[in-house]
Amino acid sequence: MRFSRKPTGRRFFELFAEIGANIGGSVEVLGQFVRAPVEQRADLAQRMRALEHAGDNATHAVIEHLDRSFVTPFDREDIYRLAGRLDDVVDHMDAAVDLATLYQLDAFPPGVDAQVDLLCQAAQLTAEAMPRLAAPQTLTAYWVEINELENKADQVHRRLLSVLFDGRRDALEVMKLKDVVDELESAADAFEHVADVVHTIAVKES
Amino acid sequence: MRFSRKPTGRRFFELFAEIGANIGGSVEVLGQFVRAPVEQRADLAQRMRALEHAGDNATHAVIEHLDRSFVTPFDREDIYRLAGRLDDVVDHMDAAVDLATLYQLDAFPPGVDAQVDLLCQAAQLTAEAMPRLAAPQTLTAYWVEINELENKADQVHRRLLSVLFDGRRDALEVMKLKDVVDELESAADAFEHVADVVHTIAVKES
Amino acid sequence: MRFSRKPTGRRFFELFAEIGANIGGSVEVLGQFVRAPVEQRADLAQRMRALEHAGDNATHAVIEHLDRSFVTPFDREDIYRLAGRLDDVVDHMDAAVDLATLYQLDAFPPGVDAQVDLLCQAAQLTAEAMPRLAAPQTLTAYWVEINELENKADQVHRRLLSVLFDGRRDALEVMKLKDVVDELESAADAFEHVADVVHTIAVKES
Numbered sequence: 001m002r003f004s005r006k007p008t009g010r011r012f013f014e015l016f017a018e019i020g021a022n023i024g025g026s027v028e029v030l031g032q033f034v035r036a037p038v039e040q041r042a043d044l045a046q047r048m049r050a051l052e053h054a055g056d057n058a059t060h061a062v063i064e065h066l067d068r069s070f071v072t073p074f075d076r077e078d079i080y081r082l083a084g085r086l087d088d089v090v091d092h093m094d095a096a097v098d099l100a101t102l103y104q105l106d107a108f109p110p111g112v113d114a115q116v117d118l119l120c121q122a123a124q125l126t127a128e129a130m131p132r133l134a135a136p137q138t139l140t141a142y143w144v145e146i147n148e149l150e151n152k153a154d155q156v157h158r159r160l161l162s163v164l165f166d167g168r169r170d171a172l173e174v175m176k177l178k179d180v181v182d183e184l185e186s187a188a189d190a191f192e193h194v195a196d197v198v199h200t201i202a203v204k205e206s
Numbered sequence: 207m208r209f210s211r212k213p214t215g216r217r218f219f220e221l222f223a224e225i226g227a228n229i230g231g232s233v234e235v236l237g238q239f240v241r242a243p244v245e246q247r248a249d250l251a252q253r254m255r256a257l258e259h260a261g262d263n264a265t266h267a268v269i270e271h272l273d274r275s276f277v278t279p280f281d282r283e284d285i286y287r288l289a290g291r292l293d294d295v296v297d298h299m300d301a302a303v304d305l306a307t308l309y310q311l312d313a314f315p316p317g318v319d320a321q322v323d324l325l326c327q328a329a330q331l332t333a334e335a336m337p338r339l340a341a342p343q344t345l346t347a348y349w350v351e352i353n354e355l356e357n358k359a360d361q362v363h364r365r366l367l368s369v370l371f372d373g374r375r376d377a378l379e380v381m382k383l384k385d386v387v388d389e390l391e392s393a394a395d396a397f398e399h400v401a402d403v404v405h406t407i408a409v410k411e412s
Numbered sequence: 413m414r415f416s417r418k419p420t421g422r423r424f425f426e427l428f429a430e431i432g433a434n435i436g437g438s439v440e441v442l443g444q445f446v447r448a449p450v451e452q453r454a455d456l457a458q459r460m461r462a463l464e465h466a467g468d469n470a471t472h473a474v475i476e477h478l479d480r481s482f483v484t485p486f487d488r489e490d491i492y493r494l495a496g497r498l499d500d501v502v503d504h505m506d507a508a509v510d511l512a513t514l515y516q517l518d519a520f521p522p523g524v525d526a527q528v529d530l531l532c533q534a535a536q537l538t539a540e541a542m543p544r545l546a547a548p549q550t551l552t553a554y555w556v557e558i559n560e561l562e563n564k565a566d567q568v569h570r571r572l573l574s575v576l577f578d579g580r581r582d583a584l585e586v587m588k589l590k591d592v593v594d595e596l597e598s599a600a601d602a603f604e605h606v607a608d609v610v611h612t613i614a615v616k617e618s
Contacts, residue, residue, distance in 0.1 A: 066409060076409045084402065095364075102368040158507075161591070162514040171377035171583035175384075178587075179367070196496065203478060203488045272615060282615045290608065301570075308574040377583035381590075385573070 009073025011065055013133055019058045019086050020130030026051045026090045027123040031116050033097050034108050045101045052094040059087045073134065074201050082201070085194045089126075092187035093119070096180050103176040111160035115184045118153045122146055122191040129198065136202035143202075146195040153188035157181060215279025217271055219339055225264045225292050226336030232257045232296045233329040237322050239303050240314050251307045258300040265293045279340065284407050291400045295332075298393035299325070302386050309382040317366035321390045324359045328352055328397040335404065342408035349408075352401040359394035363387060421485025423477055425545055431470045431498050432542030438463045438502045439535040443528050445509050446520050457513045464506040471499045485546065486613050494609045500602040501538075505531070508595035515588040523572035527596045530565045534558055534603040541610065548614035555614075558607040565600035569593060 029051060033044040062083040066072065072079060100108075129142040160181050164174050235257060239250040268289040272278065278285060306314075335348040366387050370380050441463060445456040474495040478484065484491060512520075541554040572593050576586050 063405075077406050080406060080409055098364060099367070102364060103371055158510060158514060161511070165515060165584060165588060167584070171587065172371060172373070172380065174584065174587065175377065175380065176371060199475075200489050200492060203492055269611075283612050286612060286615055304570055305573070308570055309577060378577060378579070378586065381583065381586065382577060 009134060012062065012069075012073055012079060013131065015058055015062050015065065016082070016086070016133055017131040019055060019062075019083070020127035022051060022055050022058060023086065023089055023123050024127040026055070026093050027116075027120050030093050030097065031120060033100070034112050034116050038106070041101055045097050048094050048097045052090050055087060055090040059083045074136075075204065078197060078201050078204070082194065082197045085190065085197050086126075088190040089123075089187055089194065092183050092190055096183035096187070099176075099183060100180050103179070105176060105180065108180075109160065109163050109177060111156060111163055112181060112184070114156045115153065115160065115181065115188075118149050118156065119184065119187055119191070122149045122153075122188065125149075126191060126194060129195075133198070133201075136198060136205055139198055139202060143195045143199045146191055150188050150192040153185060157185040157188075215340060218268065218275075218279055218285060219337065221264055221268050221271065222288070222292070222339055223337040225261060225268075225289070226333035228257060228261050228264060229292065229295055229329050230333040232261070232299050233322070233326050236299050236303065237326060239306070240318050240322055244312070247307055251303050254300050254303045258296050261293060261296040265289045280342075280407050281410065284403060284410070288400065288403045288407070291396065291403050292332075294396040295329075295393055295400065298389050298396055302389035302393070305382075305389060306386050309385070311382060311386065314386075315366065315369050315383060317362060317369055318387060318390070320362045321359065321366065321387065321394075324355050324362065325390065325393055325397070328355045328359075328394065331355075332397060332400060335401075339404070339407075342404060342411055345404055345408060349401045349405045352397055356394050356398040359391060363391040363394075421546060424474065424481075424485055424491060425543065427470055427474050427477065428494070428498070428545055429543040431467060431474075431495075432539035434463060434467050434470060435498065435501055435535050436539040438467070438505050439528070439532050442505050442509065443532060445512070446524050446528055450518070453513055457509050460506050460509045464502050467499060467502040471495045486548075487616065490609060490613050490616070494606070494613075497602065497606045497609050498538075501535075501599055501606065504595050504599035504602055508592050508599070511588075511595060512592050515591070517588060517592065520592075521572065521575050521589060523568060523575055524593060524596070526568045527565065527572065527593065527600075530561050530568065531596065531599055531603070534561045534565075534600065537561070538603060538606060541607075545610070545613075548610060548617055551610055551614060555607045555611045558603055562600050562604040565597060569597040569600075 026048060029044055029048045033041060033048065036044055062079065066076060066079055125142055125145055129139050132138055161178070164177055164181070169177070232254060235250055235254045239247060239254065242250055268285065272282060272285055331348055331351055335345050338344055367384070370383055370387070375383070438460060441456055441460045445453060445460065448456055474491065478488060478491055537554055537557055541551050544550060573590070576589055576593070581589070
C-alpha cells in the first residue's frame with residue numbers, strides 16, 4: 001500500500017512540500033519585520049503579503065487537484081483540512097505584520113523575539129515534515145516536538161502579557177501590542193493544528 | 207445516486223433551506239440595528255433574539271431528524287457539522303447586537319456599515335446555496351465567493367481597528383466597540399466555515 | 413456489536429473516566445481559587461498546574477493506546493478528537509488561574525462565582541458521562557444539558573462584561589479581568605465541544 005501511494009499522491013506531496021517551504025519563507029520575513037527599523041517595515045509587510053498570496057495559490061492548487069483526482073493518498077477531507085490548517089499559519093503571521101503596520105507600533109516589547117524564535121523552530125519542523133507525508137507514521141517525533149513548542153509558546157505569550165500590563169504603557173498601547181502578540185500566539189496554535197491533522201492521518205493509517 | 211438522494215434527504219434539505227432563510231432575516235435585523243437611532247435598538251435586539259431562538263429550534267430539528275433517519279443524503283457527521291456551523295453565524299450576529307445593547311454604545315464607527323454589507327452578501331449567497339445542497343458539486347462558485355467576501359471582510363475589519371485606535375476615543379470605548387466589530391468579523395468567519403463544510407461534502411461526493 | 417465493544421474498549425473507557433475525574437478535580441481547585449484570599453492563590457495555582465499535567469499525561473496515554481490498538485470501540489479520529497477536546501477544558505481553566513496570578517488581580521468581580529458554578533455543573537455532567545461512553549446513545553440528556561449550561565454561561569459572561577465596563581474600573585484593570593473571564597467562558601465552550609464529539613460518536617452509532 002505504501003508502495004502504491006507515491007505515484008497516486010506525488011502531486012499532493014509536492015504541493016504540501018511547497019507550502020511548507022512557503023511557511024519557512026514567511027517566518028523569516030516575520031523575524032526580519034520584528035527586528036527592523038520602523039522605516040523598513042512597509043517593505044517587509046509587502047513581502048509578507050506576497051508570501052500570503054503564494055500560500056493561498058498553493059492551497060487552491062491542492063483543492064483543484066483534489067477535485068480532479070480519482071485516487072488520493074489519504075482521505076479527501078484530511079487533505080482538504082491539512083491545506084486549510086497550513087493556510088491559517090501564514091494568515092496569522094500576516095495578520096500580526098498587518099496590525100503592527102496599521103497601528104504604527106514604535107517598538108515590540110522584549111519577549112516578541114522569543115515568540116518569533118519558537119515560530120521559526122515550528123516552521124522548520126513543519127517544512128521538514130511535509131515532504132515526508134507519504135509515510136505519516138514516521139512523523140511522531142514531529143508531532144511531539146510541535147506540541148512541546150506550543151507549550152513553550154504559551155508560556156512565553158503569558159509572560160509577555162504580564163510585561164505589557166506592568167503599568168508602564170497606556171491602555172491603548174497595551175491593546176495594540178496585545179492584538180499583535182495574540183496573533184503570533186494564534187500562529188503557534190495553528191502549527192499545532194497542522195500537526196494534529198497529520199497525526200489524525202497517521203492514526204487512520206496505523 | 208443523485209436520483210435517490212432527493213427522497214431520502216428531502217426533509218434535511220427543507221430544514222437547511224429554512225435555516226438559510228432565517229440567516230437572511232437575521233442579517234436584515236442586524237443592518238437595521240446598526241443604522242437605527244438608539245431608542246429603537248432594544249426592539250431590534252429582541253427581534254434578533256427571536257431569530258436566534260428560531261435558528262436554534264431548526265438546528266435541533268435537524269439533529270432530531272438525523273437521530274430518527276436510517277438513510278441520510280450525506281455522512282451523518284457532515285449534516286451535524288453543517289447545522290452547527292450555520293448556528294454559529296446567527297450566534298455571532300446576536301452576540302454583536304447583545305453586546306452593543308449591554309454596552310449602551312452611542313454610535314458605530316464608520317466602517318461597520320461596510321462590515322454589515324459584506325455579511326448581507328454572504329447571507330444571501332448562503333441562503334441561495336442551502337436549497338441546492340442536493341447537488342453539492344454545483345456549489346463551487348458559492349464557496350469561492352464566500353471566501354472572497356471573507357477576505358474583504360478581513361480587510362474592512364482591520365481598517366476599522368485602525369480607525370478605533372486613531373486616538374480620538376478613550377480606551378474603554380475602544381474596547382467596547384472592538385468587542386462588537388470582532389463579533390461581526392467572527393460572523394464573517396462563520397460564513398466561511400459553513401462554506402468549508404459544504405465544500406467537504408462536495409469533495410467526498412466527487 | 414455492543415456486546416463486543418466492552419473488551420476491546422475497556423482501557424479507553426477507563427482512561428476517559430480518569431480524565432473526567434481529573435476535570436472534576438480541576439474545577440474544584442478553580443472554585444477554591446476564585447474564593448481564596450490573595451495569599452493562598454499561588455498554592456492553588458500550583459495545584460491547578462499539577463492537575464493540568466495529569467490531564468496531559470492521560471491524554472497522551474489515550475493516544476499511545478490508540479497507536480497500539482488494532483481494534484477500537486469508535487472511529488480512531490473520534491477517540492483522538494475527544495481526548496483533545498477534554499484537554500482543552502483544563503487548559504482554559506489553568507489559563508484563567510495563571511493569568512489571574514500573573515496579573516496579580518485583587519478581587520474578582522461579582523458574577524465570576526456564577527461562572528465557576530456553571531463550570532462545576534458542566535464538569536459533574538461530563539465526569540458522569542465519561543464512564544458511560546460504551547453506550548453513547550444513552551448520553552442524549554448529557555448533551556442537551558451541557559448545551560443549556562453553555563447558553564446560561566454565555567448570558568452570565570455577557571452580564572459580567574457589562575459590569576466590568578460600568579465605569580468604576582480603569583481600562584487596564586478591565587483588560588486584565590476580561591482576559592480571565594474570557595478564559596472561563598472558553599472553558600464553558602470547551603465543555604460544549606466535548607459534548608459535540610460525544611454526540612458525533614452517538615450519531616455515527618445510531
